[in-house]
Amino acid sequence: MQTKLQKYFPMLRSREEILREIDENVKLTEQFYSWREAQRQEFLDFCTGVRGIKMLYDSFFKEVMNPETVPERLEEFLGILLNQKVKIIEILPGDSTRIADEQSLLIMDILVRFEDGTYCNVEVQKIGYAFPGERSACYSSDLLLRQYKKARSVKKDHFTYKDVKGVYTIVLMEKSPAVFQKYPDEYIHIFMQKADTGLEMDLLQKYIFIPLDIFKKNVENKGIKNKMDGWLTFLGMDDAEKIIELINTYPEFREMYEHVYYICRNVEDVMGIFSEELRIMDRNTVRYMVDEMQETIDEQKETIDEQKETIDEQKEMLAERDRKLEENVCEMQEMQESIEELKKQIELLQK
Template sequence: MKPELQKYFPMIRTRAEVLEEIQSHPKLSGVFQNWKQKQQEEFLDFVTGAKGVKVLYDSFFKEIMNPETVPERLEHFLSLVLKEEVRIKCVLPTDNSRIADESSLLIMDILIELEDGSLANLEAQKVGYKFPGQRGACYLADLLLRQYKRVRTEKGDAFSYEDIKKVYTLILYEKSSAEFHRFPDDYIHHVSPVSDTGIKLEWAQESILIPLDIFRLNLQNKGISSELDAWLTFLSVDEPKIIERLIQKYPQFKPMYQQIYYICRNTEKVMELYSEELKILDRNTVQLMIDEMQEELIRKDQQLELLSQQNDQQLLEIARLKKMLTGNCE
């Protein structure tokens, strides 16, 4: 039985064809055998169209949404999210902008400069970081400082704070933290400072937070109701029936899927991309386990400290009662 998506993308190969090619090349066969069975099945599912590719993962995202080769795709998506026309000037390295080594839980991370000088960081998290507000504020401050230093150097004595443009962080969560689940009907949160008096100030920081797990729940109930919904579907859904509905309603996504399935015909290349994603996910899983263990140790230390304090209070109470008893006996 042919996969549902093959009628739209005839370049998709069958499972037997893919396995035959892998088994006929010792290098590819060795890589495939080193994967866990679940990983093997996931790979075969997306190269044969049984399921869609996880577009949001770094390697695949940068193939399909590369702002250096196809900037119009990312520009269109960002324009819908930011609700204003966006043009990309260049891609910037992200390494120097990280406050610390925060590879944990990230599955995609890209930093771009827009034509007006604004900086926009787009990242995806496998599991949402705890304390998303505090983390977001710190990272926005880091981006703002990066821009300030560059502009101050370029302008010299002519520098004015008017030269500072906005910095944005746009975060997509595969699995969002508890804060977002208190708003089950909302999956796009624009966060920026607002005055309690109504005074209008040009504030240079804004975050857009998108919990994709909540979006997918809404998608089941409401369907694809806007072009932005269509983009979020493309980035986060791997179910063939929904992909079919997407390209029927929004045919502009069909060329992107075609590019994906042409990449999937290059077995060696797509296996390299997938292997890289597995390394990232393995590293993130280990880091997540370390983070959870550290939190558990902190929690136990706090519990021990509380017990110690309670014990001290009990000792003091015993001493007080003994003193009262001694005084009464006298």
């Protein structure tokens, strides 16, 4: 029986065919049955078209959106997102220190240079980081400094700050941090620095955050409204019905799905891709839990500090009250002594 997507992509193989190939190969059999039942089911579902491919898998994304072999795809996506014509002229090496420092939490990191000299860093995160703003600002500053150093090196004595063209930092998140959940109807957040007076200056750093989990909820209710929604559906959704809606609305996406589904015909290769994604996800989950725990610890420490401050204030109030009580006691003792003295005087007068 055909799956929904096999009707559109006949290169997809049947479940029986894939399982037969796995069972005939000892290495593949060991690998397949080392996965949990839910993971085995997920693998078979996307290989047979029960569900779509998760395009944010590192290997699939880099294959289908590779700026070296198919730059027009990334150029179109970025052009629509940035609302400007985009021409990629160079793919720059990433920051290996950064990736090592983040213990592979950064799933995909593509850094390109546009025709006008602007740098654009596109990140894909399975699980969004804690402190997304602070972190992105730090790495954007690193890229800006990198561009500045290159411009000074090339221009030498002719260098001016006009030669520094700026940096875009674009972050797509499958599961976004809590701060984004406060805006359930917004799934593209654009940040840039502006003066409170209206004075305009280009401060060079711009940020775009795309929480795909929030996008999914919106598109499920409202449908695909425009080409930007089409791209986010392609990148972020594996629901078969949505994929069919997408290729019927924008047929040009069919070619990209076919690109990946031909990869899926090689069971050994696609099992390797899936195993790597599971390994990365496990590391991500551990790190995410660590980040969440650290955030909880920081919040608890802040609460404890506030409570300590309240206790200190209460101690000071109690000390002040004790001082007043002591003053009242002293006053009462003085009054009592005065009364005793008056009594003695009265007794002397009565004799």
